[in-house]
Structures are given as structure tokens and as C-alpha cells.
Amino acid sequence: MIDFGFDKLALIGAVALIVIGPERLPKVARTVGHLLGKAQRYVADVKAEVNRSIELEELKKMKTEFEDAARNVEQTVSQEVHAVSSDFDKAWSEATAGLSSSSGSPWEPSPPVYKPPRKNWRIKRSAVPQWYRQRHGVRSRVQSGAARVARFRPPRVSSKAGP
Structure with missing residues (x-):
């Protein structure tokens, strides 16, 4: 930046006082101050934008x-898994080479049979705590009206008084 000393600033102020006049000098000084503030804010915004763009590039x-x-890492793991699975397949085929492949073999599991889920409302009602039922008005005993x-x-x- 331009280096202004105290003597240069005093000289500029004296010339401005003579040229502009004492009545308009405070208004002009205020306007110059506002313009300098705007310029500083603009420079700070530009610096911040440059810093953000540099940080964004680093993040990318x-x-x-x-x-x-x-x-x-993914490629290495997949290669290792493939190698181990091929070794396992070779060992499995060698181990099961002498066995016969009958359908009733004890090593082959039977397919699971579908069993529908049990729906027992008594079990569901007993899972609700007693304090919750009492608070929310769930009847625990059956009564007629x-x-x-x-x-x-x-x-x-x-009205009769007893003996």
C-alpha cells in the first residue's frame, strides 16, 4: 500500500480545507470514510472467496x-476373497469326489417347511403392563352392564335404626 506519514496527511487535510471549505469538509470526509469502508469490505470479501475456493480445491x-x-482396498479384498473361494472350491471338490450324490443323503438338508405364525391374542394382551391398562381404561375383568x-x-x- 501507499505509505502516508503524519506530515503527508496534515498537508492533504490543509489543502482539502482550502479547496473544499470549512462548511463542506465534514460531509466530504464522512463520504470518503464510507467509500473507504466499502472498499475494505469488498477487499475482505474477495479474500474470503479466494480462500474458500482454495479450500474447496483441497477438499476435492x-x-x-x-x-x-x-x-x-475394495479390489484387494475382492481378489483375496476370490482366491480363497477358489481354493475352498478345489478342496471341497477333492474331499467330496469319492462320495455318491444320492438325493437322500444325510448331508443335504431338506428344504424348510412353511409354518404360519401363531396369532394368540391372549399372549398379546398379557404383554401390555397392568399399569398401562389401568391408566388407559383397558378392562381386565368382564362385567355386565x-x-x-x-x-x-x-x-x-x-331409615330404620338398628337395635
Whole structure:
């Protein structure tokens, strides 16, 4: 940047006071200050944008490196699995070469038989805790309507006094 010392700033201020005049000098100084602030903010925004673009490029580079490493690991693992499975197939074929392939062989499992799931509502109802049923009004005992009315009816008071 341009290096301004105190003596140069004083000289510029004196010339501005003579040329512009003392009435308009504060307004002009305020306007210049606003313009300098806008210019500084613009420069800061440009710097931030450049930094973001540099960071984005670095992230893209790291992403490609990570993807390449993952691809290499995947290829290595698939090659090892293929080699082990081919070795296992060879060993299995050698071990089972002398056996006969009858359909009733004890080594061949029978296919599973479909069994529909049991639906027992008593088991489902017993899985709900008692406190939950009481709080939400689930009846635990069967009562007729008359029995429920009798249960919540206030007791009768007899008018006869006992001996």
C-alpha cells in the first residue's frame, strides 16, 4: 500500500480545507470514510472467496485420494476373497469326489417347511403392563352392564335404626 506519514496527511487535510471549505469538509470526509469502508469490505470479501475456493480445491483433491484408496482396498479384498473361494472350491471338490450324490443323503438338508405364525391374542394382551391398562381404561375383568352400575352406585342408607 501507499505509505502516508503524519506530515503527508496534515498537508492533504490543509489543502482539502482550502479547496473544499470549512462548511463542506465534514460531509466530504464522512463520504470518503464510507467509500473507504466499502472498499475494505469488498477487499475482505474477495479474500474470503479466494480462500474458500482454495479450500474447496483441497477438499476435492482429498476426496479423490480417499476414493482411490477405497477403490484399491475394495479390489484387494475382492481378489483375496476370490482366491480363497477358489481354493475352498478345489478342496471341497477333492474331499467330496469319492462320495455318491444320492438325493437322500444325510448331508443335504431338506428344504424348510412353511409354518404360519401363531396369532394368540391372549399372549398379546398379557404383554401390555397392568399399569398401562389401568391408566388407559383397558378392562381386565368382564362385567355386565348391571354389575358395573351396581358397582358405582352409592350405597343405600336405611331409615330404620338398628337395635
